[in-house]
Amino acid sequence: MVFASDTAEALEAAVRLANSELEPDTLTTLEELEAFFDEFEYTGSRPTSRDLQPVRSIRHQLHVMFTATRDGAVPLVNAILQQQVAVPQLVRHGDVDWHIHATTDDRPLAERILVETAMAMVDVVRADEMSRFDRCASDDCEGVVFDLSRNRSRKYCSTTCTNRAAVAAYRARQADAD
Ligand SMILES: [Zn+2]
Numbered sequence: 001m002v003f004a005s006d007t008a009e010a011l012e013a014a015v016r017l018a019n020s021e022l023e024p025d026t027l028t029t030l031e032e033l034e035a036f037f038d039e040f041e042y043t044g045s046r047p048t049s050r051d052l053q054p055v056r057s058i059r060h061q062l063h064v065m066f067t068a069t070r071d072g073a074v075p076l077v078n079a080i081l082q083q084q085v086a087v088p089q090l091v092r093h094g095d096v097d098w099h100i101h102a103t104t105d106d107r108p109l110a111e112r113i114l115v116e117t118a119m120a121m122v123d124v125v126r127a128d129e130m131s132r133f134d135r136c137a138s139d140d141c142e143g144v145v146f147d148l149s150r151n152r153s154r155k156y157c158s159t160t161c162t163n164r165a166a167v168a169a170y171r172a173r174q175a176d177a178d
């Protein structure tokens with residue numbers, strides 16, 4: 001395993017969040033925010049309509065952080081940890097074994113996501129694993145690919161992009177055959 005499971009999960013969630021900003025925007029309602037919250041099993045207070053705009057507005061910041069170089073990511077990560085006054089604590093809850101929380105459950109969701117992502121990025125930078133992040137291989141897609149697979153086989157940010165590439169490859173083969 002490249003990273004501890006809480007690090008990997010935090011990054012999967014934050015990459016999904018960053019990519020939700022791509023057209024068509026898939027985070028425009030409280031229902032969509034709740035679905036995101038539930039899918040990634042966030043702890044703490046459930047999102048309300050007041051969380052929607054703040055969570056939407058951190059997506060670009062996350063995107064910039066994931067597409068930065070290693071040295072470029074460092075000041076972005078440090079700025080979040082400093083601004084949010086992150087205090088790492090080992091916690092255990094539900095059936096999740098000891099892991100780190102660096103903010104408290106009563107903070108707004110957008111702040112919790114920022115801190116959780118920044119803490120995960122600490123591991124990425126220390127392990128020199130920024131190459132796990134890449135730009136989606138699909139033409140005209142700004143999506144972020146986060147690849148934890150051993151053979152680094154992920155090329156596309158979403159099933160939409162994977163399918164679109166498969167269709168394009170199929171058409172290209174058909175055109176060659178004609
Ligand atoms: Zn936790």
Ligand SMILES: [Zn+2]
Pocket residue numbers: 136137138141142143156157158161
């Ligand atoms: Zn894509």
